[in-house]
Amino acid sequence: RKRTRIHHLAEMKQRGERWAMLTAYDVYSAEIFDEAGIPVLLVGDSAGNNVFGFDNTIPVTVDHLVPLTRAVVQGAPHALVVADLPFGSYHVSVEQAVGTGIRFLKEAGAHAVKLEGGARFAPHVEALSGSGIPVMAHLGFTPQAEHALGGFRIQGRGSSAEQKLVEDALALQEAGAFAVVLEMVPGEVAKRVTAELTIPTVGIxxxxxxxxQVLVWSDMAGMNRGRIPRFVKQYARVGDALLEAAKAYAADVKGGTYPDEAHTYH
Ligand code: KIV
Ligand code: NA
Structure with a gap:
């Protein structure tokens, strides 16, 4: 198996072949998802919630995500590793966006970056991809803009909002984006955008x-034992398994049954 490249994703769209993407934030999860054949891993700024315990993605910085991205690249020999550009690391100017993209490729070994936003960021996408940094776009509900969007709400509902979404997607494709995430939009709207674009859409x-499709791994595998959005399907209860393991270990130590003879050096 060779490393997934952006042209493979374009070829899969032409063949009508669907693929799954997951977030990853550390080396073990990256190894496991790579072995499972997940072709694209995202070091999402959802690390804000899922690694650092923030309430949202707004406080996440490039310095938070660079070491996580390094770990994921280290663990995943086959996946295309996409690093999220955090809030404030590309909004100021096109130059700032390119500077941040360069950091993720040079310091973390990322293969691509992702940024949130519509046509207003087309120049940023063009400058990044023109500099050799592939860009995944992200439309619909964009968590970094939570306050502007008025909270967690479906986006692209109604004919003018739908038209705006289609125009944003086309502008980002024209600017050179290799794929576009569509988050929390009506299925009918995502279907239309998918049909109108030549680049792949990645739904959540x-x-x-x-x-x-993309999911946050801690939601998908039940590592997050709190509330999860309605669109998430939970495929495992990793958090419960870890809870049982920690309880059993603590009980063994308390009861004097661990370490036993088999786990002792002489
Ligand atoms: O940060 C993230 O995990 C994301 C995906 C949910 C698309 O942006
Ligand atoms: Na994100």
Whole structure:
């Protein structure tokens, strides 16, 4: 198996072949998802919630995500590793966006970056991809803009909002984006965007008609034992398994049954 490249994703769209993407934030999860054949891993700024315990992604910085990205690249020999550009690391100017993209490739070994936002960021996408930094776009509900969007709400509902979403997607494609995430948009709208674009769409809460899907791994595998959005399907209860393991270990130590003879050096 060779490393996934952006042209493979374009070829999969042409063949009508769907693919799955997951977030990863550390070496073990990256190894496991790479072995499972997940072709694209995202070091999401969802690390804000899922690694650092923040309430949202707004406080996340490049310095938070660079070491996590290094770990994921280290653990995943086959996946295309995409690093999220955090809030404030590309909004100021096109130059700032390129500078941040360069850091993720040079310091973390990322293969691509992702940024949130519509046509206003087309120049940033063009400058990044023109500099050799592939860009995944992100439309619909964009968590970094939570305060401007008025909280967690479906986006692209109604004909003018739908038209705006289609125009944003086309502008980002034109600027050179290699894929676009569609988060929390009606399935019908995601279907239309998927049909109108030549680059793949990656849905999250966007129905079954996108070219690909993405989930936050801690939601997908039940590592997060709190509330999860309605669009998430939970495939395991890793958090419960870890809870049982920690309880059993603590009980063994307390009861004097660990370490036993088999786990002792002489
Ligand atoms: O940060 C993240 O995990 C994301 C995905 C949910 C698309 O941006
Ligand atoms: Na993100």
């Amino acid at each position: 809460g966007a129905g079954p008609d996108c070219d690909a």
